[in-house]
Amino acid sequence: MMTRRSALNLAAIAATTLLAALPAQAADTAxxxxxxxxxxxxxxNIEHEIAASQYLSGKPFSLSFHQLPYQGVQAxxxxxxxxxxxxxxxxxAIVPTLGYDPAKGGLLPYPLGPELxxxxxxxxxxxxxxxxxxxxWATGYKTDDGNISWLSGDPDRGGNRRDDGSLKTIAERLREARGFAIGVVSTVPFTHATPAAFVAHDKSRKHYTAIGSEILQRTRPDVVIGGGHPGTSGRPDFGFIAETDYADLKSGRYAADTVFVERQAGTDGAQALQAAARRAAAEGKKLVGLYGKKQGGLFDWPEPQHRPGAPRIERATTENPSYAExxxxxxxxxxxxxxxxFLMAEQGDIDWANxxxxxxxxxSTVASLxxxxxxxxxxxxxxxxxxxxxxxxxxxTADHSNSYMRIGKALGAGELPEQRSDDCNLTRCYPGGEVSYGSGGHSNELTRIYARGQGTELLKAQEGSWYPGTRIVDNTQLFHVMMQAAGVPVEPALKPVPVAAP
Known part of the structure; x- marks a missing residue:
């Protein structure tokens, strides 16, 4: 068996060869x-990326984001x-290795590095x-499971926003400091954790309707597009949006400055959304698009077909737009x-599938991304x-890994393993052994970062600052990279203590 030290040495070599470094920008160029x-x-995680890439092309690293010039890893x-x-x-006084220890988890996610x-x-x-x-990403702060841009410990005082424990987000900061328009997109309810953290504040991610009211009534982004529609038939499900907020959108209460478009039975969602976007842009209005399954929740997932040599992914319905649309x-x-x-757009269905x-x-959902x-x-x-x-x-990037999936046998373009259910519970659905799962939950594995454009050199500069001798970036550092790239640098609120290089 490979020891941790020898594995780390091999991974350090791999880090310099598998992850492309960017040339440094001139120091006097902001x-x-x-x-x-x-x-x-x-x-x-990276195994999910490889699986989708194999399905689409028969090659392991052929996705659109695999072609971007900056490629790194994130704790x-x-x-x-x-x-x-x-x-x-x-x-x-943060000890980074208590959050993620490269000696236990590796310098690179498997299979880019060895599995320790x-x-x-x-x-x-x-x-x-x-x-x-x-x-x-939204605030530059670490917090507890379930918190939406709120200080750890759920205090009622403190923070940097209203002295109530809440934290100012990058969307709020860039709108205030630079006059940026701000928007969030998600294929899951817009009140769910990832979009909510950028435009809302709450001690619990489960307060969906309160979060929705804050987004629609107080934060008021220029664009909100997501799931959570109460339903196009049958009894409406108001679990993700308050009935009063939905009624206000439907009645045109916000018509003076907002174009509202929603899922409708028999209506092409992409065409309706595009028409609404054209109108909002032409009239200088905000855009709210509300979609999801026929009874609330997520967008309908794309359906991949088993067609060896000829990959094909079909739309489950035309009533929702795709993630790209x-x-x-x-x-x-x-x-x-x-x-x-500033735009945050989440393909949230990957997590649900995992x-x-x-x-x-x-x-199919990674292919959607x-x-x-x-x-x-x-x-x-x-x-x-x-x-x-x-x-x-x-x-x-990805907010975390999920499922501890491992590929047992590489499949070719258009090939899918035999799968006996859409709810598989580890490996029981895959008799051919092409894929295995270690969990139905999140894992602490490193995730990948891909980037292009103005400011990518800032990512390179952050590598290893919390983890000397590695190329690991902490997720809070993405907040600072984005803020500095936009010309609004923020003093870090967190201070790591020095740790030894592996």
Whole structure:
């Protein structure tokens, strides 16, 4: 068996060869990104990326984001994980290895680096949730499982926003400091953890309707597109949006400054959303798009087909837009602001598929993220406007890993393993052994970061600052990279204590 020290030495070599480094920008050039775009594959690890890539092309690293010039790795732990590992969390004296220990988990996620002895038990012992992880990107603070841009410990005083325990988000900061337009997109309810952390504040991610009311009535982003529709038939489900908020959107209470579009039976969701985005952009209005399944919740998942040599993913319904279509609609509205914009767009269904150990829907939802990234790159590349890579920062990452999936046998393009259910409960659904699962929950594995554009050199500068001798970036550092790239640097609120290089 490989020892931790020898494995770390091999992984250190792999880190220098598998992860491309960017050339340093001249020290006297301050990056100014007027467009900051953060795309999230919720619950996605590198094995999921490889599986989707194999299905689409027969190759392991052919997704759109695999082609971006910056590629790195990220630690995702939160305060709950830190304390379960035996630490007493003090934001002014953080011991990073109590959150993620490279000697136990590796310098790189498997299979980019070796799987260390005992790594599985370590990774599955404690891991962040989406709310606390998104809070790190949104605010630069670590917090507890379930918190939405709120201080650890759920205090009623403190923080940096209203002295009530809440934390100011990057969307709020960039709107105040730079006049940015702000938007959130998700394929899960817009009141769920990841989108909520950027435009709301709460001690519990489960307060869906209160979070929705804060977003729609107080934060009022320029764009909100997501799931959580109460339903197009039968008894409405108001679990994700308050009935009064939905009634106000339907009645036109916000019509003076908002275009509202929703899922409707028999209506093409992409066409309706695109028309609404054109109108909002032309009239200088906000855009709210509310979609989901026929009875609330998520977007309907794309359906991959087993077609060896000829991959094909079909739409489950045309009543919802795709992730790419929703993201492009948001960009169309946000781009009208000459001062700039911030967009967070989440492919949240990856996480749900992984909780079910559902390989085929994991493949189709990661492929959906691939399509969305390609659409965003094409949007920035299009001629005739002032949006370019000189003034745009694009980051793609995952908030945490999920399911501890491992590929047993590489499949070719268009191939799917025999799968006996969409709710698989570890390996019982996969008799061929092509894939195995270690969990139906989150893990503490490193996730990948991909980036392009103005400010990517800032990511390179953060590598190893919490973990000397590695290229690991802490997730709170993405907040500071985005803020600095936009020309609004923020003094870090967290202070790690020095740790020895491996």
């Amino acid at each position: 990056p100014v990104a007027r467009h900051v775009i953060l795309l999230i594959g919720d619950g996605m 995702t732990w939160d305060v709950t994980t830190y304390e379960r590992h035996g630490g007493r969390y003090d934001p002014q 002895d005992g790594a599985r038990a370590y990774h599955l012992g404690a891991a962040t949730d989406s709310a606390s992880s998104a809070t790190t 929703a993201t492009l609609a948001a960009l169309q509205v946000l781009a009208r602001n000459p001062r700039g914009f 909780h079910n150990n559902d390989y085929r829907h994991m493949v 691939h399509d969305g990234v390609k659409a965003v790159v094409d949007f920035v590349d299009r001629p005739g406007d002032d949006i370019s890579w000189d003034n745009t920062l694009l980051i793609i």
